[in-house]
Amino acid sequence: MNKIKIAIVGMGNCASSLIQGIHYYDGKNSDDSIGLMHWDIGGYAPCDIDVVAAFDIDSRKVGKSIDEAIFAKPNCTTIFQEEIPKYDVCVSMGHVLDGVAPHMSNYEDDYTFVVSDEEPVNVVDVLKESGAEILVNYLPVGSEKAARFYAQCALDAGIAYINCMPVFIVSDDEWDAKFRQKGIPIVGDDIKAQIGATITHRTLANLFKDRGVKLDRTYQINTGGNTDFLNMLNRDRLDSKKESKTEAVQAVVAERMDDRDIHIGPSDYVPWQNDNKLCFLRMEGRTFGDVPMNIELRLSVEDSPNSAGCVIDAIRCCKLGLERGIGGQLTSISSYVMKHPPVQVSDDEAYENVEKFISGELER
Structure with missing residues (x-):
């Protein structure tokens, strides 16, 4: 071909x-x-x-x-x-x-x-x-x-x-x-990414929905050491990035979350990480009987x-x-x-x- x-x-x-x-x-x-x-x-x-x-x-x-x-x-x-x-x-x-x-x-x-x-x-x-x-x-x-x-x-x-x-x-x-x-x-x-912060967050948010768990609050914080993370230290350049990552998760939750209860976005530049990206994710919800539960996850991937x-x-x-x-x-x-x-x-x-x-x- x-x-x-x-x-x-x-x-x-x-x-x-x-x-x-x-x-x-x-x-x-x-x-x-x-x-x-x-x-x-x-x-x-x-x-x-x-x-x-x-x-x-x-x-x-x-x-x-x-x-x-x-x-x-x-x-x-x-x-x-x-x-x-x-x-x-x-x-x-x-x-x-x-x-x-x-x-x-x-x-x-x-x-x-x-x-x-x-x-x-x-x-x-x-x-x-x-x-x-x-x-x-x-x-x-x-x-x-x-x-x-x-x-x-x-x-x-x-x-x-x-x-x-x-x-x-x-x-x-x-x-x-x-x-x-x-x-x-x-x-x-x-x-x-194939298996990255966004797809993992979406999958877990969808799991909460499918299993009848109310997702109350969540954050996703990422660090890395490549030029992408260095560039994103300028917060004025992040509006569309933050919206893109947030909407990817909001799209799969049972009902749209209040802006103050969902925080997704790049956090900091750590030079020695090079192209390795660390994602720190937390999700807080309520299960049967309004009993609280939470998930904390650390994901490490080579970003590019x-x-x-x-x-x-x-x-x-x-x-x-x-x-x-x-x-x-x-x-x-x-x-x-x-x-x-x-x-x-x-x-x-x-x-x-x-x-x-x-x-x-x-x-x-």
Whole structure:
């Protein structure tokens, strides 16, 4: 089969994990495909994804080949696939816009962004010349202008858009209408992890509901040491992130909780954690006879590979959308792998919808 040609905005830890994974699974088969939710989607295996264009703003990545850039600072995720073939594609200088928070300049270069003095490229021209079919957005949290800029670039280039960060584009009716009119699929917003804080919190909240337990109060506090957590020290950039994570849980509780009884959001940056994310979760409820109970959970995951396991499915489902001529929101895969999809459904229903979409039983 033909390769799925993608472009990536933001060559950070998430992009590194995705590209490592593409090559890690090359030569494997469905019997030894540990860590995948789907080995085959529409005839496409993970190794059928090809990165044909990339954009970043860091001087240690711009101008470097993709295989070099994914291991450059400040990337700090686990290297599980050291051998990456040499790419002919070099990272292009992107547009900074609001992609770099001012406080990032207060930290050592190894932990933060070092903005290149190169001139930004014409993104639409690069996308067209590369032959990319899908643009994957891995911009930092809070990059509202930049996320919309690249969404428009995808639209102008006539390619699909997967929004992995919490700016509400795919779940916005106006953006949906634009892509729908052009017959281009979109997936988003804000990528989940395979087994991460949000999916675990949702599962437990749903368990409370199904077992007749009243959920009174809950919090989810996360710490990490990658650039994502450093970037999120600026609380002004967190409105959409907090809303995305909170709504993902609110969507599955029996009745909507009061804002003061639910707290979900990034807590702090701990440099030595690198790409490891710690989630501290507490849920307080009442069982039979109004008797109180609580759950406390500590979850430790390598953040970026955890999300790559979902993105690799989003890319292949997006390719099916392209092949089938579907424009606008792909609601099935969005509900399955995104925190703030256009339509929130239970995780069981989302899984069933994705299976139906892959088989062709469900349109989108």
